[in-house]
Amino acid sequence: MLKNDLFLRAARGEHTERPPVWLMRQAGRILPQYRSLRASLSGFKELVETPELACEVTIQPVDELDVDAAIIFSDILVIPDAMGLPYEMIPGKGPFFPRTITSAEDVHQLLEGEEAAASINYVFDAIELTKKELNNRVPLIGFAGAPFTIFCYMFEGQGSKTFSKAKKVIYQNPGLAHILLDKITSSTIAYLKNQIKAGADLIQVFDSWAGVLTPHSFATYSLPYLKRIVDEIKDVPVTLFAKGTWHSLNAIADTGCNVIGLDWTQSPKDVRKLLGEKQVFQGNLDPCALYADADTIRKMTNTMLHEFGPHYIANLGHGVYPDTPLDNVKVFVETVKRFNLVENT
């Protein structure tokens, strides 16, 4: 049915003529049409919570960049919001939670599972509408934050260099930590299943703050919950992107996820050596590489494509930075599209 199913075929481990390409945060400030729509609105949440608007900005990069996948415009923080901790998005600063978790009682009062997920209808509606409007041009990616990353925000209330308030809980009250992680996980699974019902073709889970954990803490407080999500999502491929977890790539592969997302500190040769030629990877150009001139971008991109070889989805190692010149993003996308896997690897 899909006119361009390159991304899904690659995610399933099938042969592709060239690597598919998309960018994390492709629906966002790099696009003038996004900036102009965003300027006309009251705030970020209006965009996330209005399906017609979310649909519009989701499709903008497909029109403008001709990428091989769309990702529904939303935010990982809709889950804590739905569980009972609303967030605000402060311009120029980022997310902020007026209330955070300060006691076991706070944890017990949070909604979980289907009961939490049900209130995120605006995302399911946005996915349905986007699938219709995309008219099978490219697949649509659904997503959620990993339980540990959501846990971080629930205690910290905002971004942090160390997430020491959240980590304090895992050292001082591991039992409570697991109760909360369990509630977040059940909510996330229900949320993702509803995204798939609404039409999402692949699910990506973002463990944005996993890198603040020791290998042992990651194995204890993040990985088992990622595994549960992978186990429960049966109908579509799953991508796990746990930033900064270079020490646990084998364990991430063992969850049975289809695709492993990589940040830019990983060397393609090393991960191929570790997990073999058949593991599907996604990533991992340094987002700052797109500040370079066109020739340099082409050269770095081609080196990366060559080193990953087949079973690979081209992307950056992080969301594209908002001040990246649009022309440079296009050079990146076009370089991937011109790469012939048979000739070059």
Next chain:
Amino acid sequence: MLKNDLFLRAARGEHTERPPVWLMRQAGRILPQYRSLRASLSGFKELVETPELACEVTIQPVDELDVDAAIIFSDILVIPDAMGLPYEMIPGKGPFFPRTITSAEDVHQLLEGEEAAASINYVFDAIELTKKELNNRVPLIGFAGAPFTIFCYMFEGQGSKTFSKAKKVIYQNPGLAHILLDKITSSTIAYLKNQIKAGADLIQVFDSWAGVLTPHSFATYSLPYLKRIVDEIKDVPVTLFAKGTWHSLNAIADTGCNVIGLDWTQSPKDVRKLLGEKQVFQGNLDPCALYADADTIRKMTNTMLHEFGPHYIANLGHGVYPDTPLDNVKVFVETVKRFNLVENT
């Protein structure tokens, strides 16, 4: 001459009965005597720039915690300050540079080498005074920021999650980046040599932001400058602590540095496997582990000590967080002091 030379013997790769122990940021907010002195002053820079005060807070943790080394109270940002870019310390926010580098002309105007270092007399005076006041109880560590980390602040003007402004320069103008890194390096070498003349017994170089670089960028924009510093410091041992550079530990060892500092994402067993039993490591307990109860701290610390074995300096994997309970810091220090290397490894 030193009554307690355990730290220096370990740093030089000699046998020690137990691992020496100190903490990064031990002279700071964890101590009530520091907080009370700090509250009486106009600001952070008064403390850094007044030798008598810097001396006082440097010795506080030796008195209170009985650690095996003191580290001169100062800041890595004295170097950009001396080169011509003054910094301010904004309470609750961190460092801020009213002027940053915006052109090649800005780079050319910076002082370098001995000319830059000469103006940091207040640190050399603080070291001389502290050596006298310490009266050979324990060695005194001198330090500086790594050239790449200083480079980051010179463009960014403050802390950042991505340091994308600084990284933009290495992708857009690598030639200018190397000119600036060279000037920072010559200033840092002169600065460190003067610290040694004033009495510093070991030098630690902090590459706090090296982790934002790809392995290739680290090898190009950080490592050669670290190597130059190690080559130039001949009279005392050198510790390199490049946070987040798990991918380049072999190359860091190849600089010839005496001690490799490790952050908490490294597994002691893995680094021993990689670099052998004779490499001296320093680190690397998760700073958040000190939020746990005393028994848990003892257990985690003993596991770490056992796994590193000999040729090792106990520390955290990062500076101790300001809200760490003092009693927990003491449990950590005492656990190391009770550990018998002969019996336990």
